[in-house]
Amino acid sequence: MDLLGLDTAIGKLPRQSVGFYPTPFHALRNLSAAYGVNFFLKREDLAGPGTISGSKTRLSEFILGKAVEDGVTHVITQGVYLTNSGLQFAAACRVAGLTPILYLTRDTTRHGEIGEYRGNLLLNKTMGVETHFLATDGGAYWDAEEDQARVLEAMQARQAELEAAGHRVLVVPTGGAHADGFVAHALTFKEMLEQSDALGVSLDLIYHTIGTGTSLPGMLAAKLMTGHPVRFRSIAICAYDEGGWMSPSVIVERVKEVLGTLGADVPADEVIRAEIEVDQRFIGEDYAVPSAESIAAIRELARHEGVFVGPVYTGKGFAGLLDHVRTGRIEPGSNIAFLHTGDTGNLFEIPAVVGDVTS
Incomplete structure (x- = not known):
């Protein structure tokens, strides 16, 4: 299937307009000169509707599109207290005329009471x-x-209250990991190919941060559908071991869901799995705890390009990318896109999350 066919297949799905697409795609000229590779940035952090956004906005368009079609009035979602997903879904709900409700957790031992x-x-x-x-x-x-x-018990109790009052409620899992949304980032992949082609560039690698596993399935499904040779490398911010909460097997199943949704052929699991490469070496001490590498990556990108990645997700992902260049895992002259999925709001969090980015 070519890009036009992919666009046509996705265009048949329910969708609520929330963000501003296509999001920008541009070269990082100063950083490229410093490292001898060609860095490009795909700016999902500029998706809108507000100035602090991210990759979950695309998910929300498809999840809320179906919700509005089904007569949903309230959307309950969950995450940690600094959730980017929760913020983006709340904003999307406001745009769509739905009522957002958040259930958030906080490690009070580490981060204290709010x-x-x-x-x-x-x-x-x-x-x-x-x-x-x-x-x-x-x-x-x-x-x-x-x-x-x-968390599930609390959300279900609130859902029951609302439904008893005559409302219709949709519960969206943490990170926006809802089946209706996985297809969204097939469009991100399509945009990156079109935008890189317009610059006369053929991408060799796409890097991104992986957590709740909502960006990779759609992008990988689109790659398989179009046959493009670009490779994905995912930098994890939580464990990605088989048998765990997230794993390559979870991604495989989600890719198959997207392919089925778009009416495309579904290859053997081994074919999909061969496309998944997750590096877990940059998680650091824990989720939402800064690492020396992520702090350095945030500073380096900001000082070279005036662009900000965040401390919880994208800083760790960009740290992994820079390490791969320094250690020779990326050949000189390669064309590399980093998917900036957001997280800039967390730069204004407590030091235990952000770390010292000023030195």
Whole structure:
């Protein structure tokens, strides 16, 4: 299938207009000169509707498109207290005329009780989002099954209250990992190919940060559908081991879902798995805890290009990319795109999240 066919297949799906697409794609000239490779940035952080955005906005367009079609009035979603996904879904709900509700967890042992609203929390507060907090002992609620159960029970109770009052409620899993949304980033891949072609560039590698696994399935499905030779490399910010909460097997199943949704042929699992390369060496001490590498990467990109990545997700992903260049895993002269999925709101979080980016 060519890019036009991909666009036609996606165009048949319910969709709610929220962001501004295509998002920009541009060269990082100063950083490229410093490293001897050709860096490009795909700017999902500029998707809108507000100035702090990210890759979840694309997911929301398809998830909320189906929700509006189904008569949904309220959307409940979840995440850690500094969630980018929660913020983006809340903003998308406001655009779509739906009521957002957030259930957020916080590792109070590490980060303390919430004393003031900062970063994404402040933006959610400004939008007037109904927000519920639950304390956990780990960096994210998925660290312990009992925490997952508590969050699910609380959301289901609120859902029951709303439905008893005559509302219709959609529950979206953490990170926007809902089946209706996985197809969204097939469009991100399509845009990157079109934009790089316009610059006369053939991409060799696409790097991105991987957490809840919502960006890669659509992009990888589109690659398989179009037959493009570009390779993906994913830098993890949480464990990606088989048998765990997230794993390559989860990505394989989601890729198959996207291909099925678009009416494309579904290859053997081994074919899809061969396209997945996840590097877990840049997680650091824990989720939402800064690492020396991520702090250095945030500073380096900002000082070369005036562009900001965030401390929880994209800083760690960009740190992995720079390490791969320095250690020779990327050949000199390669054309590399980094998918900037957002996370800039977390630069205004507490030092235990951001680290010292000023030195």
